[in-house]
Amino acid sequence: MTWAERWTMIQPWLPQLWEGTLVTLELVGLAVLIGLILAIPLGLGRASRHWYIRAVPYSYIFFFRGTPLILQLFLVYYGLSQFAVVRDSMFWPYLREPYWCALITMTLHTAAYIAEILRGAIQAVPPGEVEAARALGMSRSQALQYIILPRAIRIGLPAYGNEVILMLKASAVVYTVTLMDLMGVVRTINSRTYQFELFFLVAGLIYLTITILFTQVFKLVERWLKIEASRKR
Amino acid sequence: MKSYKKVLLAAAASLFMSVPAMAETLRIGTEGAYPPFNMINSDGEVVGFDIDIGMALCEEMGVECTVVTSDWDGLIPALNTRRFDFLIAGMSITDERKQAVDFTEPYYTNKLQFVAPKKSDFKVDKASLEGKTIGTQRATLAGQWLEDNLGDVVTIRLYDTQENVYLELNSGRIDGALADKFVQHDWLESEAGQAFEFKGEPVFDDDEIGIAVRKGDPLRERLNKALAAIIEDGTYEEINAKYFPFSIR
Numbered sequence: 001m002t003w004a005e006r007w008t009m010i011q012p013w014l015p016q017l018w019e020g021t022l023v024t025l026e027l028v029g030l031a032v033l034i035g036l037i038l039a040i041p042l043g044l045g046r047a048s049r050h051w052y053i054r055a056v057p058y059s060y061i062f063f064f065r066g067t068p069l070i071l072q073l074f075l076v077y078y079g080l081s082q083f084a085v086v087r088d089s090m091f092w093p094y095l096r097e098p099y100w101c102a103l104i105t106m107t108l109h110t111a112a113y114i115a116e117i118l119r120g121a122i123q124a125v126p127p128g129e130v131e132a133a134r135a136l137g138m139s140r141s142q143a144l145q146y147i148i149l150p151r152a153i154r155i156g157l158p159a160y161g162n163e164v165i166l167m168l169k170a171s172a173v174v175y176t177v178t179l180m181d182l183m184g185v186v187r188t189i190n191s192r193t194y195q196f197e198l199f200f201l202v203a204g205l206i207y208l209t210i211t212i213l214f215t216q217v218f219k220l221v222e223r224w225l226k227i228e229a230s231r232k233r
Numbered sequence: 234m235k236s237y238k239k240v241l242l243a244a245a246a247s248l249f250m251s252v253p254a255m256a257e258t259l260r261i262g263t264e265g266a267y268p269p270f271n272m273i274n275s276d277g278e279v280v281g282f283d284i285d286i287g288m289a290l291c292e293e294m295g296v297e298c299t300v301v302t303s304d305w306d307g308l309i310p311a312l313n314t315r316r317f318d319f320l321i322a323g324m325s326i327t328d329e330r331k332q333a334v335d336f337t338e339p340y341y342t343n344k345l346q347f348v349a350p351k352k353s354d355f356k357v358d359k360a361s362l363e364g365k366t367i368g369t370q371r372a373t374l375a376g377q378w379l380e381d382n383l384g385d386v387v388t389i390r391l392y393d394t395q396e397n398v399y400l401e402l403n404s405g406r407i408d409g410a411l412a413d414k415f416v417q418h419d420w421l422e423s424e425a426g427q428a429f430e431f432k433g434e435p436v437f438d439d440d441e442i443g444i445a446v447r448k449g450d451p452l453r454e455r456l457n458k459a460l461a462a463i464i465e466d467g468t469y470e471e472i473n474a475k476y477f478p479f480s481i482r
Contacts, residue, residue, distance in 0.1 A: 078397070078400055078401075078404075081404035081405075082403075087404065087405060096405075096406050178390040178391055178392055187306055187371060187372070188371060188391060190306065191306055191372030191373075191377075192329060194309060194329060194330065194332060
């Protein structure tokens, strides 16, 4: 097969590949954004000095980091639907849809990782800076708002960018619950064309391109948030 | 150094020469999630109609056989990358598949038929199916038939295994399922399928199921001969009767 022949083979499937890419992007985008919002209280709680505040986020993170994403997805998708209570509940119209099951699972999964990133970042803020803030008369919550969180965000950002890329790749498991994400589309195309190598290669290139895009975006954000130590304020 | 090489060479040569003397071993590829044709029993063994037929063919050909399983949509690539030698997994002979592999004569003939809850008003015509969600297995004739004939009116959910389709039929996430009639029959007979029934007449009844081999592999002819022989001597009928109270040929 020449490259021209390969291209004519790919061409008719481009609309489907595009649709699949959009589903993947939407799922990952929403999951890492909602996950970030959920992770803030979780991460703060996890960094608490009191064990009874730490306990709940700790068990949450322990469960979601300790089990594979695909298992969590199957629990939500196939597991919950086995209970009549769930099927009769007000949540069923959502839990019935593979899209919502995938989004919920991915969000809960990534929130655990982001919370852990945030906890690490909060604890990495130099204690001297926190002491300085307190010495200047800032209250505990003022220090959190003006010193600790802004510093922690800068420290944690590269790790967060990493997590987004990990989620992009992990999202490929959602095809197993019938969702037509990029992977689902490619496997369906394969079942019609039997050109496995070709279409897996195409999918690989699309995932790579998205990864490059994400990396560049995070590079820009990091640059934008950077504060030169020598800069006058 | 030289003599060392000679020894190695001799060893290698004897290895090659001894191959034809050993009993030929073939690997049978199947899915293992398609009862009653191929499934994994509680002891972890692959069993079913396909396996019995495959083993009968091996016995007829006078070769040793082992069974290898793979995901359904990875079966053809696995065959072509020599993970096994022939593929017996209830696979329909289609033009698209023929471009990737060769098929033997059909070893059974299949029909596609809908299954839905007994209490549901499920009619098999395009107008009544509109808006329904239908589940089926990815990369199957049923999936293709749905896409080609009802793709514009129903929502199609593609699952990796037929077992997952039934799980979803039970949870009510899908309104009906389209699959091979004999597989549906087997499930309807089981405890899990009690609240369900066939709906309408079979929608496609010329589905020939073959054994796949790599393109140009002479094994195809040997399998054809063996297949004719086990049909002739009644072995096929015996296996058929073990799984179905009617003939599926």
